[in-house]
Amino acid sequence: MNLNFWLPILMLSSSLFTGLIIFFLKEEKVGLRTVLNLTGAVFKVVAVHYMAYRLLVLDQIHHVSFSMGLGFDFALRVDFLSLMFLALSSNLWLVTTLYAVGYLEGSPNRSRFFGFFSLCVTACTGIAMAGNLITFFIFYEFLTLATYPLVVHRQTREALEAGRIYLWYTILGGTLVFVGVVWLQVLAGPLDFIDTGALQSLGTESHFSLCTIFLILIMGLGVKAALVPLHGWLPVAMVAPAPVSALLHAVAVVKAGAFGIVRVVFDVFGRDFAGSLGLLGPLAAAASITIIFGSIRALSQTDLKKRLAYSTVSQVSYITLGAAVIAPFSTVGAIVHLVHQGIMKVTLFFCAGNFAETLGVHNIHQLKGVARRMPLTALLFTLAAFGMIGVPPMAGFVSKWYLGLGSVDAGSSWILGVLVASSLLNSAYFLPIIHAMWFEKPVQQWKTLRQGLLEAPWMLLVPPVFTAGAALFAGLVAAWQWSPLGLARQIATGMGIYP
């Protein structure tokens, strides 16, 4: 039973089968459903860590591929980059499941919710482990389908409207990626993520079509990575319940887009070849515009989750920016920001969810003096917010640090300007919230919707503590070999970029 073959499949099937079983569970069987959910999640986390051990220490390459008879084969390959995204999505899945169980206490249609929830995570695992662009696309589309029911879970009118807009964008993105992938296959034949050099061998006459393919792919992936003109769905999708907006719209879906861009730039085209084609300049410009635009839009939002959504729009483009700058540091920065942004953003959404669930607070003005009532959540929110701003002890600083170094290294210091401006803008829209929470007097009498041991049910508090701790840990011990930064450095050296 050679594990190299079975482990990836086990990874995929663990969440897939839990999802399918939960689908057909009766609504009342809460206990069984939670147990199933958590065992699936724990199993996956254990499997990821075991696979990490095998990959990093025993240097075993996990490779699964069986042919679909269409001239390409369905390949799953676990390398460092996919391991990173896998670790992120599986750990956060465990945490978010716990949170979701607490959050959706007593709400209807939970079997459907958790069913689709695990399907989404299967899609994310698939995206992470995809061995070639085609498998990536298959899971990319699967993700769209699995997330739609979650967005419209509340079945209110705006949820449906949000779902429709979400679908409109993601299906458009999916089609674009589809066209790009097919055209690439027609031009260069089936491409695995390993042989990055294959595209250089094509003659110069196909350079124009390669550029258009790159443009189409980036636009397709940009929809999910919320690049500016295509980001419309993200703030609208905030109408979904908190665990959905936490794991999916801040981590899974958005990261899938960013991960896709990183894969396309580094593994499909190869960064130097893409640079020589002159593609990375405009990509960096687009990412910077998104960063600035996202932050400015966040300033004017009064709804907390909308503000976080726009901040996600700007933060995710750091990854694209990092990928677009031809410098070893920025590559490391991009890869490590993949994880850091995930951890921090999830904490923010958890806290927002807690405020909304226990006190019914959605608007920023209502947040005044909330720290008195919910000090722990407020503290976690502050920590994560400082992380987003890029204040040193937190993880956000490390990635900004590397991105900054990379941009100066590549000689385009205007990117450093963009980073600093975005940090300023971040602080402009996060600090007032922190100020209001800690130092203002509450404006209205708190009506507690949900009673719990501490300030809120314990299930709503443990996950944010875990993720905030992880964010702090990733920042404080960044130099450690197995910390996200350490992993990112090994990825870059693996790619032959980092010295």
Add this chain to the structure above:
Amino acid sequence: MIWIAAVFFPLVLAAVCMLPGACLRAGFRMIFLAPLPALLLAFTTQGTAEFELTFFLLESRLGFGPHGKTFLLITSLSWLFASLFTALGPRGSLGKRSFCVMFLLTMCGNLGLVLSRDAVSFYTFFALMTFCAYSLIVHSKKDSAYTAGRIYLIMAVLGEGMLMAGIITSVFLSPSHYFDQISPALGSLSPGHPVFIFLFAGFGVKAGLIFLHFWLPLAHPAAPTPASAVLSAAMIKAGILGWMNFFPLGLVPFASWASVLMTLGLGGAFFGAMAGLGEREPKIILAYSSISQMGLMVFCLGLGFLDQNLWIMAGPVLFLLVFNHALSKTALFLGIEVMYSVSVSRGKKTWTAMLMAVPALALAGAPFTGGSQAKYLLKEVLGAAALSGFFSWVISISSGLTALLMIHFIRQAASAKKHYPCYAGRNMTWICLVVIILILPWIFYELYPRNRIQWMDPLLFTSSLWPVLAGLAAYVILRHKVYPATREIFGVLPGSAEIIDRTWHHLKHRLKTRGVMESLSARMNLVRFSDNFVQSKMVQKISHELERWFRSWSVSVFLFILMIITIALMAWTGA
């Protein structure tokens, strides 16, 4: 191990304070223990020790820089006295959890800042200190405190932004992110390089440079007394420390930067003193006096820039100035509190006024005090830099002005009508602080044996005495007119703080109502565009008409025949 304790012991205490009830009270009482490990470290280990923290924050390293030891001594001393003062004082507003925790966190940030030898941990502790200081400023929850806090935060964040840019560029330019490699690397750059501008501006905000000082006069009165004491004594010095760490002092002569620093320094010195005169609130006066003293230090730093070996002489002078200012400013701030608490009996009040005069005179550079020694040495350096003519005269005038300001301060403090409860313990700490200020020159000798001066030298005595006397005389003459005259001359500059506040509110208001780019993003909504087209009545009507047109027989037969003809002909032409 002592290194970790020095920096992270306050964190441990803060954690204790976080716990409910009894722990908070115990923590509050033990708050003064926090700086002790740092003080111990300052005394025991020798000057150039280093301590690797490989795990922490990208392989950070703690240690004493070229002058780290003295800085640590200064900061830990001022933190010690401030925390002693709070610990022994009433548990009321200061006993709250938010104050204790934030106070300890700021202390940890400050101590870590002094000790860190690499850019990343330096920036970390710098940020920690800045943001926790904010909570100290707005502790009193009054509106004025909030505005002060907001302005402080805006300027601090802008400073941090510029600092980040500067640090990243400088770390990139140097082989690694350790200071002992950064400063030589920066030395090789041309003076006009943006990294210098960023660093200068970044630390300038913290050091209260002339045009970046707006937050200082607002922050100090708002913060509780021990906090503002530490704010002006220890935290402002972080700016100076930052410059010393990054800039290639003693390695490369930067004539241009030297002149800039010197002019700004002097400008700050004069402006601080003059503006202080126009204020009534004792704390604001002290804030302005900090600005003027910082101006003096910047001037001394500027001197250091002129020439490598000049820095060797100017270094100790700078540290003496820093040491003297730190201790006396702490004493003065705490003295206000003591003054208010003893205002009951007339006798006691005169005693405190007398005691208050000691730090004031030290600041002004009266004979037999640290201040005079520092100024004298400064003149020596000026002499060495062949600039002694005009500048030594200017220095003396500034000491005179400072003396005038101090007298104005003592008068205002004494005449204040506030009655605080009197705590013996607090008064005792204040008194021993004043004693330390007295014996400061001798402490200085242990630190810097080389520049020993002869006390009894008549020249030294006269040069430090006449400015004080002149200040006293000026005060006696101008007593009545002093307040209104300076008010409107220097009223303009504090006004500029309001400008920042108003712009911030205007910006937020505009963002909220119209929302930036609202129309832009609304227009870009692809989905609404497709809805308008697909669901629009006109398009649907056309499609229904077309559908019915296809359904009619004549059309379908016509198309039927047409298709047969076309395919037959196309086939025929193909053959």
Add this chain to the structure above:
Amino acid sequence: MPELLVLIPFTAALLCFILKGVLRSLAALLGASLTFSASALLAADVYQNGAIRISLGGWDAPLGIGLSADGLSVIFLLLTAIVGLMVSIYCVPFFSGLHEQPLARHFWSLWMFLWGSLNSLFLVSDVFNAYVVLELVSISAAALAALSGTAASLRAALRYFLTAMAGSMAFLLGVGFIYAQAGTLDMFLVGSSGGDGPLMAMALGLMTVGLIMKSALFPFHFWLPPAHGEAKAPVSAILSALVMKGSFFLLLRIWFNVFQDSSLTVHAASVLGFLGLFAVIWGSYQAIIQSRLKLIIAYSSIGQMGYLFLLFPLVLTTVDAAWKIEAWTACVFQAVSHGLAKASLFLAAGNLIQASGTDNLRSMRNIAGSLPMTTFTLALAGISLMGLPPSGGFVAKWMLLQSILASGQWWLAAAPILGGLLTAGYIFKILSQAFVPGAEGACCKPVCFVMEKAALVLAIFSILIGFRAEEVIFLLTDRICAANPGGFWP
């Protein structure tokens, strides 16, 4: 034994007319399962040892009529068998309900006749025989469509029947022209004899337009939506999944067997290509703006049929044989997965209508709660129609786009791309209704367990074939009998 495929359904048809009640359903089910197993056996046989050519009554080609079962016909036979079996299983409870009881007798006999004629259509190798079988298919289909008895359905059935008759007449005239030129009626003999004269051009024109009329390509699609919309659910499933494919199969036979080597077909192919493109866009767009569920699905059939007609320009213009196979597989996959998905969609729609009583989309409110199985079927079928990854539709769209890009006719790419988007438009228009909270009072009559399962099995099939592409490619490449050994790929 291809003959069995024709005999069994006809015997079952006669039995169903005679027997009553339970016996009738038993006979029908027996007939359906026997036909299914016969076509499965035939498929295995052809897969193992190649295409089968038999001549009926012992008379050889020029005189007698032959039956030919090669890779292409076997795939369509399998499609008919699966859909037929599932629809029959669906119809047993459907027609045992009180309301539908009197129709049962007519439905079962007509349906068995239709199934038998479809099987013989897929085995056809004689041109005149094709006409007779086509006529048999049209009459039985029109009769089935007219079964629901409402004015609208009768009107639709008559309009369908008249267009079918006009089409058959044109087809027969085409047969006449072929006979005039080649002197024989067997497809493969005519193909091998070649002949590019005006007669054959005329024949091509007439036959192609006749068959386009019957398979509802763009300009002649008007009769389909009312016919499929008004008919009973299983009937409309049969009509749009199978009957349309029948005339398309015949078109393939004619273009690629009868006119195999002739250069007639090169230019005419682009006409069909453009019509296919318009059909995709027009059909899908119309589907979006309909508000009745069955009409949406009917118009989507027009759209999806458009994809099939893209085959002609792709195969006849590209030079490289490898990309031809790609185009062929794409078209066959699209036909099969569309057939399965469309049948399951109509059956699911039938369940919904039976549960909620009305065909209106708003009646579908909150069905996720009451009919979870049907929602799941709708979702699966939708995925296959939209061509999202795990499904057969995805494989079809993938290979279609690939062959389009390889063939250089990039304007055809608009079909899979734009078509895919528009399809997503109307599929999610249906699916999103499932999440809308329904009015509390909406009564939801229970739907028989078997009917939901039948629809679900079809949907699952349309997803599963996505994974078995090799066998289909093998069938299409090595198991094709063509007029001369040059075979399909000149």
Add this chain to the structure above:
Amino acid sequence: MNLAFDLLVGLSLVWVAWRIVGSRDHFQAVVLFITFGLILSLAWTRLQSPDIAIAEAAVGAGLAGVLFMDALGGLSSSPGSPRPAVPLTLLFPCLILASIMAIAVLFVPEDFLGLIPVVHGALTDTSLEYPVTAVLLDFRAYDTWLELGVLLVAVLGVMGIRRIGSISGSRLPAPADPVGRWIIRILLPIMVLIGGYLLWLGAFAPGGAFQGGVVLAAAGVMLWQAGHPSLGLLPRLWWIVLLFCGFLSFLILAFWSLFHSGRMLAHPENKLWILGVEYAATISIATCLISLVLASPGRCRVRDN
């Protein structure tokens, strides 16, 4: 001489067709259609295909005429429909189509023999002498079988539309004038006799299953016109047997030949099988046609089964 006759027939055919399309009155159109059928059977005789002439006369003119007349009776007698709107735009493409087809026809090879030699060559080893019947019943038996299927499906379709199980019980009021009744009483035996003779003749001369069946159907319809229920008299089971016997015979033949000789629809040696199949086909054609005519007028249904 033949040329003139052909021209005459061709032109009259086209002229009658044009008049049918152009006429405003439906009744006039039906009558013209019947004359069109008769002229057409004239053309068939000219082209030396007698059995088609018989079939055309009996079916094209006779039965179709009856059906149309009956249908017209049922229609709302809208006096004159507006001028037939033949849109001019349609005229032009029709002309082009007709001319293209005419040109194409010119290219038919002169010595076009079609399948004559092949058929004559194969006639020896079938038991039938007359080529047309041989082609119909032996060489292309499959076509005939399917064609019977079409007929059967048409009947089932009509039953489905009328929602009736059988045609028993449909009666027309007896014709008033005695002359009509007397003609029918004389003509009926003659027509049955002719039908039988045609059927028997088919083996070696023009005639056969189709012609016999069609003539018998005409007799049945005439009987029905006379108010007699004709086939309606039969009990439902008998009616079904008669209806299915043609199709069933072919089915049994197919099964038997498939399992016996492995070649479907191959007639066994002795002649009896083919004759049996032929007779069954005739009967079922007659029954189907009669049922079609009887079942279509739905209004005077007595009772549903």
Add this chain to the structure above:
Amino acid sequence: MNSLLIYSITATSLFTIGLMGLAAHPNLIRKIISLNIMAGGVFLFLISLAYHPDDPGVDPVPQAMVLTGIVVTISATAFALCLARRITEITGSSRLEDKPEDTDS
């Protein structure tokens, strides 16, 4: 101009006239009549091919085809007529699209 030509040209013209008739009249009966005319035209074309005045006689295969065609056409016509009558009974009008179809949403 042998007889083959005359008859096949009349056949094609009959076919075309039949097509025109289909489009000319909204009335259903007239449409079915024109369909029969088209059928007549096609059969005439088939038989005109089979006719050889002298040598081997008439080709039996087209005759068989026409016979089958005639029976198919009559059954189709009967079925269409029954449909038309049923429509007229229910809707009272013998046309297909006089009132806007209920297919419009």
